[in-house]
Amino acid sequence: MENGISLYPGLDNTLEENLQLLSTAAACGIRRVFTSLHIPETDTAVLKRELAEILAAARRYDMEIISDISPRTLSMLDMPEFDLAAFQKLGITTLRLDYGYSAEQIAELSHNDLGICLQLNASTITEKILADLQAAGTDFSHVDALHNFYPRRGTGISEDILRRKTKMLHQAGIKVGAFVPSQGKQREPLFEGLPTLETHRLWHTDRAARHMAALGIDSVFLSDSLPLPDELKTVGQLPGDEVVLRAQLFTDDAVQQELLRHTFTAREDEARDAIRAQESRGLLKGTVEPENNKERRRGAITIDNKDYLRYMGELEIIKKSQPADMRVNVVGRVTECELFMLKYITPGRKFSFQFA
Secondary structure, three states: OOOEEEEOOOOOOOHHHHHHHHHHHHHOOOOEEEEEOOOOOOOHHHHHHHHHHHHHHHHHOOOEEEEEEOHHHHHHOOOOOOOHHHHHHHOOOEEEEOOOOOHHHHHHHOOOOOOOEEEEEOOOOOHHHHHHHHHOOOOHHHEEEEOOOOOOOOOOEOHHHHHHHHHHHHHOOOOEEEEEOOOOEOOOOOOOOOOOEHHHOOOOHHHHHHHHHHOOOOEEEEOOOEOOHHHHHHHHOOOOOEEEEEEEEOOOOHHHHHHHOOOEEEOOOOOOOEEEEOOHHHHOOOOOOOOOOOOEOOOEEEEEOHHHHHHOOOEEEEOOOEOOOOOEEEEEEEOHHHHHHHHHOOOOOEEEEEEO
16 A cells, blocks of 8 residues: 655644654655645745755655645745646645636646646545546546545544445546544644544544555555654555454464464355455464364454364354354454454455454
């Protein structure tokens, strides 16, 4: 995944804090930077003084620079008129067109020869807007989309809306990003997080980011002003199109622990009672001795032992509780608060474990 951070020149952070954030993020493998050039609370004088240096630093780290713009942006940057070349000179590589631009204008901008890409607002997209953009001749090969974030409590969107809008964009061949909040320094003026999904507002970044990946989001952005180092590392290493489950480990056996470190694929012939790993028996190296043969509750992670003969190494996540079986080892369990993630492991989907 090509994931990102957010920078807000003229708001919370000092220039030194923003430059250090860029350096740390780049070292964590983060290659995208979101910034907004029309936030009402922005100190315009500070923005003008610091923006060029921040963008130059981002370019040195080979980062894509996404700028959220609106007609207000022109006055903030003292631009007499909308000019792609002026944005390019600043080092901005992608323009997120928040509002105030017609389908015809967007279509024309998508055919620019300056290498500037466009980004749509994924949260407000409709079938009509997409149809109008297609009819106007938009070059979608230079377009992606990014959901909004929501500073005010109670205004973040629902999972259902995110999934519906994202599916619509994916069907048009457009990749989609979304924001997750941080437990670090939160952005003014409300300091209550900047999630896309309202349910994420009080979540830890790690779980929110893995949830976004499970939902099929292509790019996850940390939205707040100064995320924690561990949050940057988490987002920088987040695997794409994979359901990563936080789990408890119940075995000290090296053979089974080695197997559990792999990424698996859910079998296409979906079982009623369990999620079955397609390739686990082929990945097994060694013999699985019987241990911990207890009742298999929902969320239990199991590996068949040698007494199950040719099924030895079969790895499953239990969906429907089952009695103990001396041929089946209970090697772990998905954390209670992440059992809801099992529904995203559909046939053919990748999944793996993050053990506490």
